[in-house]
Amino acid sequence: MTQAAIKTLHPHIDARADYCGGHPIITGTKFPVHSVVNYVLRQGLSPEELVKEFSHLTLAQVYDALSYYYDHKEEIDRELDESTEDKLRAAKHI
Numbered sequence: 001m002t003q004a005a006i007k008t009l010h011p012h013i014d015a016r017a018d019y020c021g022g023h024p025i026i027t028g029t030k031f032p033v034h035s036v037v038n039y040v041l042r043q044g045l046s047p048e049e050l051v052k053e054f055s056h057l058t059l060a061q062v063y064d065a066l067s068y069y070y071d072h073k074e075e076i077d078r079e080l081d082e083s084t085e086d087k088l089r090a091a092k093h094i
Helices: 032-040 047-051 059-071 072-093
Strands: none
Touching: 032 047, 032 059, 032 072, 047 059, 059 072
16 A cells, blocks of 8 residues: 655745745745755755854754755755856856
């Protein structure tokens, strides 16, 4: 018997098309989920280190952002790739 997937709620994530360019952010901040992913999964900071660097964030928010990422991996990876490409283009024009 196949078990149906359960949709995970993300109480610390706000993703609205009319706010912050439609990018999912941590609720009550303008801190994008893709930034959490970049710092933790790409640069190697621990969630605890990220909270020390950005004291307005909580561990619950950071872990919820990571959970949201794994539920929306393709979307967030695309945002990260586009952001990296934009930075590379901008650097070429300096």
